Amino acid sequence: MDDGKPTGPKAKWWSRPSAADAPPPEPDGPAGSTASNAAVTAEPPAVTAEPPATPPVATADPEPSDAPPAHPRPLHEPDAYSTPPYGGPGPWAPAPPVQFPTPAGGTPLPPYPGTPQPPHAPAAHAQAAPPVPPQPHAGPPQPHPAPSQWLQYDPWSAPASRPLTEYGEPPAPRRGRVGTAALVLVGLAACVVGGAAGAYIERNGGLTSVELPQAGPESAGRAPESVAGIAASALPSVVTLHVSGSGEAGTGTGFVLDRQGHILTNNHVVQPASSSRSGGEISVTFSGGETARAKLVGKDSGYDLAVVKVTGVSGLKPLPLGNSDNVQVGDPVVAIGAPFDLSNTVTSGIISAKQRPITAGGEKGDGSDISYVDALQTDAPINPGNSGGPLVDARARVIGINSAIRAADSGTGLGTGQSGSIGLGFAIPINQGKRVAEELINTGKATHPVIGVSLDMEYAGDGAKVGDKAADGGPAVTSGGPGDKAGIRPGDIITEVDGQRVHSGEELIVKIRAHRPGDRLELTLVRGGKERTMSLSLGSADGT
Numbered sequence: 264m265d266d267g268k269p270t271g272p273k274a275k276w277w278s279r280p281s282a283a284d285a286p287p288p289e290p291d292g293p294a295g296s297t298a299s300n301a302a303v304t305a306e307p308p309a310v311t312a313e314p315p316a317t318p319p320v321a322t323a324d325p326e327p328s329d330a331p332p333a334h335p336r337p338l339h340e341p342d343a344y345s346t347p348p349y350g351g352p353g354p355w356a357p358a359p360p361v362q363f364p365t366p367a368g369g370t371p372l373p374p375y376p377g378t379p380q381p382p383h384a385p386a387a388h389a390q391a392a393p394p395v396p397p398q399p400h401a402g403p404p405q406p407h408p409a410p411s412q413w414l415q416y417d418p419w420s421a422p423a424s425r426p427l428t429e430y431g432e433p434p435a436p437r438r439g440r441v442g443t444a445a446l447v448l449v450g451l452a453a454c455v456v457g458g459a460a461g462a463y464i465e466r467n468g469g470l471t472s473v474e475l476p477q478a479g480p481e482s483a484g485r486a487p488e489s490v491a492g493i494a495a496s497a498l499p500s501v502v503t504l505h506v507s508g509s510g511e512a513g514t515g516t517g518f519v520l521d522r523q524g525h526i527l528t529n530n531h532v533v534q535p536a537s538s539s540r541s542g543g544e545i546s547v548t549f550s551g552g553e554t555a556r557a558k559l560v561g562k563d564s565g566y567d568l569a570v571v572k573v574t575g576v577s578g579l580k581p582l583p584l585g586n587s588d589n590v591q592v593g594d595p596v597v598a599i600g601a602p603f604d605l606s607n608t609v610t611s612g613i614i615s616a617k618q619r620p621i622t623a624g625g626e627k628g629d630g631s632d633i634s635y636v637d638a639l640q641t642d643a644p645i646n647p648g649n650s651g652g653p654l655v656d657a658r659a660r661v662i663g664i665n666s667a668i669r670a671a672d673s674g675t676g677l678g679t680g681q682s683g684s685i686g687l688g689f690a691i692p693i694n695q696g697k698r699v700a701e702e703l704i705n706t707g708k709a710t711h712p713v714i715g716v717s718l719d720m721e722y723a724g725d726g727a728k729v730g731d732k733a734a735d736g737g738p739a740v741t742s743g744g745p746g747d748k749a750g751i752r753p754g755d756i757i758t759e760v761d762g763q764r765v766h767s768g769e770e771l772i773v774k775i776r777a778h779r780p781g782d783r784l785e786l787t788l789v790r791g792g793k794e795r796t797m798s799l800s801l802g803s804a805d806g807t
Contacts, residue, residue, distance in 0.1 A: 650666060
């Protein structure tokens with residue numbers, strides 16, 4: 264059972280035989296001498312600071328003999344249970360590698376085979392190499408093994424240690440401070456150049472010429488009910504008047520009534536020419552720029568209307584007339600004129616109110632030049648120069664003649680006030696203008712509806728008071744006139760006309776002038792504290 268096995272104490276499996284344990288070479292002798300001379304040391308040989316001058320040389324095995332070979336004595340007692348690794352000794356194996364302390368410069372790689380070595384190795388490296396024990400059996404020379412991978416890598420080496428690419432690719436050169444500074448300078452220069460280029464492009468709109476987007480051509484037509492469509496339809500019929508005479512001059516507006524050349528405007532526009540003994544001068548300029556001389560056909564200061572006529576002009580386009588009784592508050596309107604001599608000016612707005620009793624003029628002081636108008640009020644901007652121009656509806660039909668504004672300085676009409684529009688403009692209703700224009704064209708003068716009574720214009724109470732006598736000293740109620748026939752007496756106070764309240768003598772005149780001669784009215788009056796109602800038919804009086 265134990266043939267060929269050691270009988271002595273078993274060695275530890277990790278023990279390593281030292282040089283002293285090997286039997287010294289002897290000449291041929293008895294086989295048992297080898298075993299008797301074998302000695303076992305308990306401690307391994309110490310590592311010297313300097314390597315031996317001559318490395319130990321492995322000796323060849325002695326001649327074989329019949330006696331069993333002697334084995335070193337193990338350093339521990341045999342294991343009674345024979346459990347590894349304390350059981351029976353196994354075959355000899357090299358001891359595991361020993362990790363020595365890492366030098367400050369890192370662990371160098373072992374020299375590559377065939378590389379010439381320096382004459383003297385560093386002391387630190389010399390100390391790290393342990394002596395090589397003799398091999399138990401000599402054999403043919405073995406090639407130098409390639410360095411194992413674990414010797415080429417030291418995880419505890421300093422950062423400055425040489426990399427594992429000692430025998431492979433050369434390590435990349437480290438970038439110095441000069442190279443880093445150069446890169447920083449190049450980056451800063453690129454930023455400066457890029458910023459300057461961006462600023463130039465932003466300020467100059469790019470590297471090429473600027474071409475802004477723009478809408479392409481489109482149809483010049485507009486919807487007929489739009490302001491542009493209304494203006495396009497009405498402007499060819501609107502004219503600008505320049506009037507001079509008796510040392511005065513003025514500018515106003517008018518519009519064509521028919522193809523015979525009749526033009527309707529305000530009386531205060533042609534006043535300089537009508538008051539001149541020589542007839543003055545009236546010049547008409549059409550929207551296309553053509554000019555022509557005009558003459559006065561007729562005028563009426565009570566309605567503030569006048570008609571002039573041009574001759575020798577072809578292609579006249581009359582402006583269609585609407586019906587002012589159909590107008591409602593809030594309806595859109597367009598005013599056309601020459602404010603401050605700016606011809607062909609178009610403004611728009613709405614009808615702000617109806618039947619506004621206004622009076623204009625009165626510069627003479629005798630009341631003969633005062634105009635009484637039951638006007639349409641509009642917020643379409645009207646300024647001096649718009650006088651006599653048309654106020655048209657959404658279908659480009661005339662519904663009024665622009666005549667007066669409420670001036671912020673004096674509150675007078677266009678003939679005297681010179682302030683701009685404050686959104687309070689007044690137009691003569693076209694129904695009244697049409698009747699007066701027809702009378703002026705046909706007879707050269709207009710008639711006024713009357714009730715045949717004289718009013719006390721100084722009365723401060725509510726309503727219109729019939730005076731005690733006329734201005735010329737005659738009776739206040741004309742004998743045989745409409746008022747006399749209806750039963751009106753001096754001292755009566757008229758408070759309503761056709762159910763509409765009147766608060767002054769001016770308002771009563773405005774309400775009466777809004778009708779035609781022959782129209783029947785119903786009046787409400789107060790006499791002796793009692794209210795009475797009576798009906799009468801309007802008479803007619805010469806406007807002169």
